[in-house]
Every structure is written in structure tokens, then in C-alpha cells.
Amino acid sequence: MDWTAAEPARRRGNWFAMAMAVCLVGAIALSCSTKSPTAAVHASPSASPTPPRTVTVTVEPAGFTPATVTTTVETNIIWFQLDSKTHAITSGIPGKPDGKFDSGPLAKGASFTLVLNSAGTYKYFDKNFPTVTGEVVIAPH
Numbered sequence: 001m002d003w004t005a006a007e008p009a010r011r012r013g014n015w016f017a018m019a020m021a022v023c024l025v026g027a028i029a030l031s032c033s034t035k036s037p038t039a040a041v042h043a044s045p046s047a048s049p050t051p052p053r054t055v056t057v058t059v060e061p062a063g064f065t066p067a068t069v070t071t072t073v074e075t076n077i078i079w080f081q082l083d084s085k086t087h088a089i090t091s092g093i094p095g096k097p098d099g100k101f102d103s104g105p106l107a108k109g110a111s112f113t114l115v116l117n118s119a120g121t122y123k124y125f126d127k128n129f130p131t132v133t134g135e136v137v138i139a140p141h
Helices: 009-030
Strands: 054-058 064-065 070-071 075-082 089-093 096-102 111-115 118-127 133-139
Touching: 054 070, 064 133, 096 118
Parallel strands: 054 075, 070 133
Antiparallel strands: 054 064, 075 111, 089 096, 089 118, 118 133
């Protein structure tokens, strides 16, 4: 075997690579461990989750039907646009939108869905026909 000055360096490189491989294997083994000292699984019977409630409002030439909707937080409120003219539902009162929600333009056949998570009364109007107004009353659960 021919020994050169580079041989000790190559041996140190091999040893270093071997040590790194052992560390890597150990780290993978630890991360794959199924034991967790702080995790606990508790199985308890519970009621099936209730599907979200849905209420609908239609947008018609005569206005919103119904004009006032009363429901609870986390209800899907869906406006269905049935008029041939484009409508745009926005929160606030005519001339003073409050920025809480805005449907953007809704052509015939389009819909707008909103979920409100805070109890309160939300007034809204049609930006394209400001005399058309409505109100959503949200009660807590």
C-alpha cells in the first residue's frame, strides 16, 4: 500500500463522515419516536358537530326579501340575486357604507354568502339602488 501525505487527512474525513451519519440516524430515530411525555389522548363521547345554519335573502326588483333577517352568530347568510339588473350589497346606510361587508356587483343568478361572528344589528343597502335597504340581526348562540 502506498502511503502519501494526503492519507491521514482522508482517514480523518472518513471518520468525520461516519460520525455525522451516526448523528443523523440518531436524530431521525428520535424524531420518529411514538412516545411523547406530554401528549395524552382522551376519548370521550360527544355530540356530532352541528352543521352551519343557513338563511336566505332574495334580491328582487322590489327589494330584499325578507328585508330583516334574525339569526345567530356563525350562520351562513346567502343573498340570491334574481333581478335582471346588477345589484351590490354593502353594509351601512345609503351614503355611509361602514365597510363591514360588500358583495361587489351581482348579476342575475349570482349569490353572495356572508358569515357574521359577532352579535349585533347590521344594516345594509344596495349601492346601485340606494333606496333598497335591509337589516341582519345577529343574536349570540
